[in-house]
Amino acid sequence: MxxxxxxxxxxxxxxxxxxxxxxxxxxxxxIRHRVIGRTWVISMYxxxxxxxxxxxxxxxxxIFHALxxxxxxxxxxxxxxxxxxxxxxxxxxxxxxxxxxxxxxxFAVFAPGRVIPTLYVDEPSLLxxxxxxxxxxxxxxxxxxxxxxxxxERGRTSGGGPAAGRV
Numbered sequence: 001m002x003x004x005x006x007x008x009x010x011x012x013x014x015x016x017x018x019x020x021x022x023x024x025x026x027x028x029x030x031i032r033h034r035v036i037g038r039t040w041v042i043s044m045y046x047x048x049x050x051x052x053x054x055x056x057x058x059x060x061x062x063i064f065h066a067l068x069x070x071x072x073x074x075x076x077x078x079x080x081x082x083x084x085x086x087x088x089x090x091x092x093x094x095x096x097x098x099x100x101x102x103x104x105x106x107f108a109v110f111a112p113g114r115v116i117p118t119l120y121v122d123e124p125s126l127l128x129x130x131x132x133x134x135x136x137x138x139x140x141x142x143x144x145x146x147x148x149x150x151x152x153e154r155g156r157t158s159g160g161g162p163a164a165g166r167v
Contacts, residue, residue: 005050009046013043014131019043022036041075
């Protein structure tokens, strides 16, 4: 069971790290930003909740567990801020949560005895295969959202469905 929790945690954390730059670097206030953002928030919640069930290193509550609670809160504040129209608060909470995830991820990658360094030594092909699959799936999701939702928006802005103006 613990391996499943670690896999969910790692996949969700990878999505958090990969999806954030897309929303940070591209135009905001459109449906694509919201869909990618919602995917990111759900992934972040999976990271935080699954992290609470990982006890492999110390057997108890660690700084990572405290960080998960803190990040759950800052991510939620980011959602609350955007719903209230507080864009600077939203941006600060979301980027801060992402940076925190990157720092925690760096510790997970470089700390001896953690799953990632162990896999790198014991089964590097499994590690790189998993990384490749997650990156490919995240890329396909982003491309789908950016390209398919754009087509849907064009149809709506032309005054009708996707076939508006066609005979």
